[in-house]
Amino acid sequence: MTYKAPFTKWLELDSGKFKDPALIQTRHLSDLKGLFSDSEAETSLLKDNPLIYEVYLAYDGDFQEGQLGYSTTLIYPGKVGNEYFFTKGHYHAKGDRAELYYCIKGEGYLLMQTPEGEVNAQHMTAGAGAYVPPYWGHRTVNTGKDVFVFLAVYPADAGYDYGSIAEKGFASILVENNGKTELVENPKYRA
Ligand code: M6P
Numbered sequence: 115m116t117y118k119a120p121f122t123k124w125l126e127l128d129s130g131k132f133k134d135p136a137l138i139q140t141r142h143l144s145d146l147k148g149l150f151s152d153s154e155a156e157t158s159l160l161k162d163n164p165l166i167y168e169v170y171l172a173y174d175g176d177f178q179e180g181q182l183g184y185s186t187t188l189i190y191p192g193k194v195g196n197e198y199f200f201t202k203g204h205y206h207a208k209g210d211r212a213e214l215y216y217c218i219k220g221e222g223y224l225l226m227q228t229p230e231g232e233v234n235a236q237h238m239t240a241g242a243g244a245y246v247p248p249y250w251g252h253r254t255v256n257t258g259k260d261v262f263v264f265l266a267v268y269p270a271d272a273g274y275d276y277g278s279i280a281e282k283g284f285a286s287i288l289v290e291n292n293g294k295t296e297l298v299e300n301p302k303y304r305a
């Protein structure tokens with residue numbers, strides 16, 4: 115038996131970035147093309163192609179069953195039309211894998227849905243530990259004025275299914291309406 119060596123990764127709490135990440139993923143608007151409900155607003159903002167979010171992956175081991183992956187996500191503040199910036203969102207390829215999101219700073223929502231379209235939205239500010247149960251698709255949304263940062267911990271073999279979200283979208287979206295955040299039906303959702 116060979117044992118994986120224990121290790122520590124340090125998170126800079128001010129920035130939300132791991133000091134020595136295994137990988138940094140950057141997602142610009144062009145990577146999320148077609149996901150926002152207001153297609154016109156999306157097309158016009160594509161000229162600037164803003165950075166929407168970054169993922170700092172801390173875990174740099176293998177993705178075998180039993181291991182845990184962990185990362186921070188930094189979603190920048192902003193909107194496409196009246197819809198707040200969000201992550202692509204995914205189901206786990208191994209659907210029965212759960213995940214934990216712990217908010218470090220900022221404000222936002224963990225938006226979840228079942229394959230049948232049932233929706234759940236958990237409000238997150240610093241200190242919130244929100245649970246994604248098995249089989250729920252999940253996306254995070256920055257509804258605040260500053261960067262929204264959270265730590266995610268998940269079974270390393272969970273994997274990603276982005277296809278269902280790309281095809282159907284999310285059943286609900288978070289928009290600003292008269293200065294207030296509202297959860298409304300997504301006109302582009304294909305049930
Ligand atoms: C969290 C975790 C990651 C995920 C990231 C961005 O950090 O859930 O596994 O990759 O958010 O979300 P997405 O992959 O949907 O773009």
Ligand code: ZN
Binds near residue numbers: 204206213252268272
């Ligand atoms: Zn996940």
